[in-house]
Amino acid sequence: MRRHNLSLVLRLLASQGPRSRASVAAVSGLTRATVSSLVADLIDRGLVKEGGTESDQRVGRPATMLELDGSQLVTLGMEIDVGFTAVLANDLAGNCVYRRRRQISGASLAFESLLPTLVKELRRAIETVQAGGRRVVGLTVAVPGIVDMEHGVVTRAPNLAWRMAPLGERLQAALGPQLPITIDNEANLGALAEYRIGPHAGTNHLVYLMAVNGVGAGIVIDGVVFRGASGAGGEVGHTTVQPKGLPCACGSVGCWETTVSMRALLFDAVPDLAAGILRDRRLSPEAKLAPVIARATANDPVALKGLRTFGRWLGIGLANIIDTFNPQVILLAGFIPWVAPWVMEEARKAWLANSLGESAELCKVEISTLGFSAAALGGAIHASERLFAFPTLVPIPSRPI
Amino acid sequence: MRRHNLSLVLRLLASQGPRSRASVAAVSGLTRATVSSLVADLIDRGLVKEGGTESDQRVGRPATMLELDGSQLVTLGMEIDVGFTAVLANDLAGNCVYRRRRQISGASLAFESLLPTLVKELRRAIETVQAGGRRVVGLTVAVPGIVDMEHGVVTRAPNLAWRMAPLGERLQAALGPQLPITIDNEANLGALAEYRIGPHAGTNHLVYLMAVNGVGAGIVIDGVVFRGASGAGGEVGHTTVQPKGLPCACGSVGCWETTVSMRALLFDAVPDLAAGILRDRRLSPEAKLAPVIARATANDPVALKGLRTFGRWLGIGLANIIDTFNPQVILLAGFIPWVAPWVMEEARKAWLANSLGESAELCKVEISTLGFSAAALGGAIHASERLFAFPTLVPIPSRPI
Numbered sequence A, B: 001m002r003r004h005n006l007s008l009v010l011r012l013l014a015s016q017g018p019r020s021r022a023s024v025a026a027v028s029g030l031t032r033a034t035v036s037s038l039v040a041d042l043i044d045r046g047l048v049k050e051g052g053t054e055s056d057q058r059v060g061r062p063a064t065m066l067e068l069d070g071s072q073l074v075t076l077g078m079e080i081d082v083g084f085t086a087v088l089a090n091d092l093a094g095n096c097v098y099r100r101r102r103q104i105s106g107a108s109l110a111f112e113s114l115l116p117t118l119v120k121e122l123r124r125a126i127e128t129v130q131a132g133g134r135r136v137v138g139l140t141v142a143v144p145g146i147v148d149m150e151h152g153v154v155t156r157a158p159n160l161a162w163r164m165a166p167l168g169e170r171l172q173a174a175l176g177p178q179l180p181i182t183i184d185n186e187a188n189l190g191a192l193a194e195y196r197i198g199p200h201a202g203t204n205h206l207v208y209l210m211a212v213n214g215v216g217a218g219i220v221i222d223g224v225v226f227r228g229a230s231g232a233g234g235e236v237g238h239t240t241v242q243p244k245g246l247p248c249a250c251g252s253v254g255c256w257e258t259t260v261s262m263r264a265l266l267f268d269a270v271p272d273l274a275a276g277i278l279r280d281r282r283l284s285p286e287a288k289l290a291p292v293i294a295r296a297t298a299n300d301p302v303a304l305k306g307l308r309t310f311g312r313w314l315g316i317g318l319a320n321i322i323d324t325f326n327p328q329v330i331l332l333a334g335f336i337p338w339v340a341p342w343v344m345e346e347a348r349k350a351w352l353a354n355s356l357g358e359s360a361e362l363c364k365v366e367i368s369t370l371g372f373s374a375a376a377l378g379g380a381i382h383a384s385e386r387l388f389a390f391p392t393l394v395p396i397p398s399r400p401i
Helices: A002-016 A021-028 A032-044 A111-131 A167-175 A186-197 A262-269 A274-279 A285-297 A301-325 A336-354 A357-362 A374-389 B002-016 B021-028 B032-044 B111-131 B167-175 B186-197 B262-269 B274-279 B285-297 B301-325 B336-354 B357-362 B374-389
Strands: A048-055 A062-068 A073-080 A085-091 A096-102 A135-143 A146-148 A153-157 A162-165 A181-185 A206-211 A215-221 A329-334 A364-367 B048-055 B062-068 B073-080 B085-091 B096-102 B135-143 B146-148 B153-157 B162-165 B181-185 B206-211 B215-221 B329-334 B364-367
Touching: A002 A021, A002 A032, A002 A048, A002 A062, A002 A374, A021 A032, A021 A062, A032 A048, A073 A096, A073 A111, A073 A186, A073 A374, A085 A111, A085 A374, A096 A111, A111 A135, A111 A167, A135 A167, A135 A186, A135 A374, A146 A181, A153 A167, A167 A181, A181 A186, A181 A374, A186 A206, A186 A215, A186 A374, A206 A301, A215 A301, A262 A274, A262 A285, A262 A301, A274 A285, A285 A301, A285 A336, A301 A329, A301 A336, A301 A357, A329 A336, A336 A357, A336 A364, B002 B021, B002 B032, B002 B048, B002 B062, B002 B374, B021 B032, B021 B062, B032 B048, B073 B096, B073 B111, B073 B186, B073 B374, B085 B111, B085 B374, B096 B111, B111 B135, B111 B167, B135 B167, B135 B186, B135 B374, B146 B181, B153 B167, B167 B181, B181 B186, B181 B374, B186 B206, B186 B215, B186 B374, B206 B301, B215 B301, B262 B274, B262 B285, B262 B301, B274 B285, B285 B301, B285 B336, B301 B329, B301 B336, B301 B357, B329 B336, B336 B364
Parallel strands: A073 A135, A135 A181, A206 A329, A329 A364, B073 B135, B135 B181, B206 B329, B329 B364
Antiparallel strands: A048 A062, A073 A085, A085 A096, A146 A153, A153 A162, A206 A215, B048 B062, B073 B085, B085 B096, B146 B153, B153 B162, B206 B215
């Protein structure tokens, strides 16, 4: 109950601006004594500060105003992907105070061998933030896979070749027990970033669809990111759309992913180059796509037909998402924005033909504008929201005696 | 804020048992004056009553105990289906005080012509409840279709041939403005009934899958029934599983429903009888299935093969539900329980082969035990939960001056 009330006071100050203790008590229905005790705690943790005074109209004497103090507190987001690793830091007001992206592939080394590099990137961010007089009070890490969030374990990330990787525990051991660390799926965090600060921010039913090597969806339902019972919810890439189709990396056959992955696109659009491109693990997604785009731009008929096929399958899967999740908006991310000019017409035809009309009419399908490191941004946002929900996670700094 | 606090006090008494006003204040953090005012309101509405006294340990004088008083208040659930209409009434403690099922087919008449019969059934229930000295304080109606809950409109119910039917408005006009009425999808209410009182009650990620004429799913996510942006969420029957498959009633092609509906089963299992059975609109689901079951019991090879085919498609769709919603349990309802002995083995093979292993391992697939009128029960439960969330919906009865 106390944690709930701490969170209540914090959110009240965040949403309604500076006010006195008496006013917080009046609006929340809590007793003045309770409010005073909660506020003292929040001030100790650096989340709230006292500002100027203002006359309390009822009794005539001046009251000290309280306000949210997020400027000195910073949360980190990290994204580990096949082609890059990104770290980003925001203060609690959402201002970016640090950002760095490096060509560290999460797939280049085994999990344990990669860890020191990840920790080094995070330490660098933390030290930079501290040098600016700020405190890092949370970290959320995005990975392309299924995550057991409760234990911080990456259950399965096929494209990184991780299974049961105890990422949370290892980072906690390296960075110290006081930093709240969360591990989450990259599409979930991309969806959170869209939900909080994208052009459709605040849209309560929103899907963020990422096609990179595989296909993953982050799904916001009633304003909350959907995870399922064990973090494997929204694995739409592995729903069967063609029972006699191609084998999938997951072990099954005819999954949607087999029709809308990078592999599928390359084999359909540049069949003579596909195998070679897929063999070279160092290539960025941009480099892999370059020949497809070059040939499409030159009106190569094979490339254009391959892109249309991709578009049709994209549309069939979007129809299934529309019928299943009934969202208001679907944002297409990963490499889809790069090929959108050649696939969207075919995709639109297919999703309209294959979904319930009313649901399709309601749903906008658009290109995401947050770019490849949306999930790192979503990580920083996630870590700050965790603080608002659990203000006790911010440790009280030790003071000189 | 006041409505929130009324609900808080009510839920506190419901979950933690009788207690004094002072104790309610202490646990909730509300002031004693606020609690006294809230309690007076709840007593006026008949939701709370004063019981015996008990000594307040802190000050030594006896305190009056408060307790939930749901025995005189009753909520109704109604289910309108193709083969029957059911009405059920529960008191707020969950005891059934009225139940009636009739062979009124929702599809036998056009919407407006059917209404008087529906109203008559509801009036009969309300009068019976009132004759027992109780008050009806809520009604939730289950329909096999997509519902705009905000406006009480059945957007589309293909099997009743309803489109944009203003069911909520019509019932409100007939029964009076004071009765809170909600319209919802039958699978959603079946899922709610399973979530509250089925053998897997309390399972936070639960799917209730109904195959009757069409296929619908009620999906509980984190303990809340999922509806999507416009009430069309969970329409898994219309996801594409076979792009070159059969045409569907929805206008698309290759929907899952085309492979696991009553029609599909009959054409596969009793091909010589299927057309005749489907032509007769008066047949109950039990009567439609009888020849399938008779022939399967007699080991007719065509019937057995048809049931296996049905099982395989059931399994493919279940795999998609598992990968999409990552539930802990899926309950199979509608007519599936009747054919389960002949379809489940094939279904299990297919859902294991087509889903992500970890998600499938987590998920139990079981036969629902709540029977054909689970949705009416879910309706009564829904109406009572609406009261707990919005206690002000219970009107204060007028008193003699």
